[in-house]
Amino acid sequence: NAGVMQNPRHLVRRRGQEARLRCSPMKGHSHVYWYRQLPEEGLKFMVYLQKENIIDESGMPKERFSAEFPKEGPSILRIQQVVRGDSAAYFCASSPLQDMNTEAFFGQGTRLTVV
Amino acid sequence: AQRVTQPEKLLSVFKGAPVELKCNYSYSGSPELFWYVQYSRQRLQLLLRHISRESIKGFTADLNKGETSFHLKKPFAQEEDSAMYYCALSPYSGAGSYQLTFGKGTKLSVIP
Numbered sequence: 001n002a003g004v005m006q007n008p009r010h011l012v013r014r015r016g017q018e019a020r021l022r023c024s025p026m027k028g029h030s031h032v033y034w035y036r037q038l039p040e041e042g043l044k045f046m047v048y049l050q051k052e053n054i055i056d057e058s059g060m061p062k063e064r065f066s067a068e069f070p071k072e073g074p075s076i077l078r079i080q081q082v083v084r085g086d087s088a089a090y091f092c093a094s095s096p097l098q099d100m101n102t103e104a105f106f107g108q109g110t111r112l113t114v115v
Numbered sequence: 116a117q118r119v120t121q122p123e124k125l126l127s128v129f130k131g132a133p134v135e136l137k138c139n140y141s142y143s144g145s146p147e148l149f150w151y152v153q154y155s156r157q158r159l160q161l162l163l164r165h166i167s168r169e170s171i172k173g174f175t176a177d178l179n180k181g182e183t184s185f186h187l188k189k190p191f192a193q194e195e196d197s198a199m200y201y202c203a204l205s206p207y208s209g210a211g212s213y214q215l216t217f218g219k220g221t222k223l224s225v226i227p
Contacts, residue, residue, distance in 0.1 A: 003158065035215070042119065042201065042217035043159075056214065091159065104215075106159040 002026075004094050004107035005074075012113045013082050021077040021110045025094030032075045033104060034067060037089040049075060082114045117142040119204050121218035128192050129226045136187040136221050138176075138202030147205040148178055148185040149215070154198045162187075162200070172196070192225045199223075 005024040013019050025032050030051050035043040048056040049069040060067065064082075069075040079086055089111050093104040118141045128134050140146065150162040163171045165178040165185060176187045185202060202218040 033213070035217075037217075040219065042121075042219045043203075044216065045214045048213065059214070103161050104213075108158050 004029075004092055004105050006090075006092050006107035006110050008110060009108065010111050010113070012115060014115055015083060016081050019079040019082050019086070019112055019114075021079075021090050021092075021112070022074040023077070023092030023094075023107060024074040025092075026096075026105055029094035029096050029105075031095045031097070031104075032069050033093045033095075034075075034077050035091040035093065037091065037109075039088070043091060046077075079112075082112075084114050087112055087114045117146065117204050117206055117216045119202050119216050119218035121200075121202055121221050123221045124219070125222045125224065127224045127226060130194055131191050134187075134189045134192045134196065134223065134225075136200050136202075136223065138185045138187065138218060140183050140185065140202070140204050142183075142204060142206060144206060147207070148176070149203040149205070150174070150176055150185075150187050151201040151203055151217070152198050153201070153220075159201070192223075194225050194227055197223055197225045 007022050032049045034046040036046055037043045045059040047060050047067045052071050064080045066078045089109045091106055091109045093106045095102045095104045120139045122137055148165045151159050152162045153159045174189045176185050178185050199220050199222050201220045203215045205213055205215050
């Protein structure tokens with residue numbers, strides 16, 4: 001099991017472009033979580049998804065950000081019309097269940113730089 | 116809203132010395148607390164959680180609700196303990212690693 005795979009590892013976008021970040025969960029995991037780490041800050045929860053469903057998006061900015069986890073394929077975090085303040089590390093985690101004994105496994109992150 | 120504070124950005128100790136990484140939190144309910152570790156060029160991984168009351172790699176952490184702290188301790192530091200350590204809080208007790216809020220992290224450097 002290769003673990004949670006995120007790609008790309010590094011992404012550079014100009015202001016106004018779109019950024020697409022991909023996350024393939026561990027085999028057998030149907031729960032995906034996205035976190036953002038701004039410079040000099042801790043990771044902050046953005047969104048929790050199960051296959052074809054957004055369960056909790058309370059941490060997502062209201063505009064320009066969206067996430068999906070289709071029936072087939074990776075989870076996608078999409079940022080439209082990026083701005084400099086979107087520059088951050090974006091981490092994805094996955095788990096097989098959502099209960100008190102479940103550990104979420106993290107990917108290595110995607111570093112987004114907006115120039 | 117919940118908050119996690121790790122007051123030390125960097126902590127350097129000699130090999131064999133005791134280690135204490137501080138973590139304080141603010142949350143009005145009954146949270147779950149975690150410690151995560153990130154070794155050089157590796158992924159963030161769970162070290163321990165307060166509900167399991169385990170000792171992992173010699174590390175322990177006790178939840179002190181009165182002081183709202185969850186400090187990470189090890190009696191004798193090893194070189195392989197050098198890493199970035201993050202304290203994290205989930206507002207949902209019993210919900211596992213859900214909606215975690217992380218501190219800014221403390222970089223532990225163990226001097227040989």
